[in-house]
Amino acid sequence: MVMTSSPLRVGIAGLSGRMGQGLVKSALDAGCVVAGGTCRDPGATSFSMAELTRDGSITLCADMRQLADISDVVIDFTHVSSVIDHAAALKDAGVPWVLGTTGLSEKDQRAVDEAAQTIGVVQAANFSAGVTLVLRLAREMGMALSAERFDAEIVEMHHRQKVDAPSGTALAIGEAVAQGRGVKLSDVRAPAREGHCGARKTGEIGFAALRGGQIVGEHELLFTSATEQITLGHRAFDRRVFADGAVQAAEWVSGKIAGLYNMEDVLGLS
Known part of the structure; x- marks a missing residue:
């Protein structure tokens, strides 16, 4: 070339x-x-x-x-x-x-x-520049908010035609949190919950995928302890x-x- x-x-x-x-x-x-x-x-x-x-x-x-x-x-x-x-x-x-x-x-x-x-x-x-910053912050939050105290959950929603779940961006956010905590996502990723699935395990990173309409992309990362919750989100309009x-x-x-x-x-x- x-x-x-x-x-x-x-x-x-x-x-x-x-x-x-x-x-x-x-x-x-x-x-x-x-x-x-x-x-x-x-x-x-x-x-x-x-x-x-x-x-x-x-x-x-x-x-x-x-x-x-x-x-x-x-x-x-x-x-x-x-x-x-x-x-x-x-x-x-x-x-x-x-x-x-x-x-x-x-x-x-x-x-x-x-x-x-x-x-x-x-x-x-x-x-997206915004998602790039979210990933950076997710890594830093994962490092600062211990798995013993804070449960990490990622919720994403996309248009009804999207065929994969969770989205690649949601998985990237999960990877960032896991990296911040010094673990592999594959070792702590929780599958979608349905039915009698038992109590949440300490250190899990959970995912929930929603589909509907023509939503371009919404992602939300939640760190929740017994006393507080911190939410980090991004919403794409186009x-x-x-x-x-x-x-x-x-x-x-x-x-x-x-x-x-x-x-x-x-x-x-x-």
Whole structure:
């Protein structure tokens, strides 16, 4: 890949999806060029290419390797099943990667980590500046509020079409709390409660997932003791906030040395 000066050529994986369309608009508003994108169904009529790109000049690519060839950086919010292939393609092409796909297995994450030895990768469960601050505060609160005294519960709500639960952001908040407490989330995560499930165990991090309407995303972290409760929350009104953050990450990682970065790095909080 030959880096261009300006404007930045951004490739978008999953171009025709709801998030993909938002990324196109955010990239154009930021002064970037949308070099191209992958699309599950290139013949889809659910959106107007000319309207989306404002002039219709965009390349629909057959796969990630073709997209990498024409891009300075690729933004990827596609399905977890694509992560390993995308990691290999972008690593081989030397193209930075902004990855918002969640639900990765250990094998998937290893592929991302290996790619980050060759290219810059910004990986985040949520690209909102507000959520980035929530994650930072959740880690600090987990450190300050002991598991023996404070029960940690995470409640999230999303639109009725969302297929995974808990959300990637909710799990990231749980990871932050666990990190602050010096434990692994997998060791303390409580499954959704239903029926006669017994008393809450000390140190558990619980999750509750709600679905309904067209809510973009709401997350609330509650620390509750016998005498007080502290609540930390975030509410997204427009998914554009995620697209804008991803484009900001794309601009930031362009030209950076190889490594695995997050939104705290992008926002200068690390």
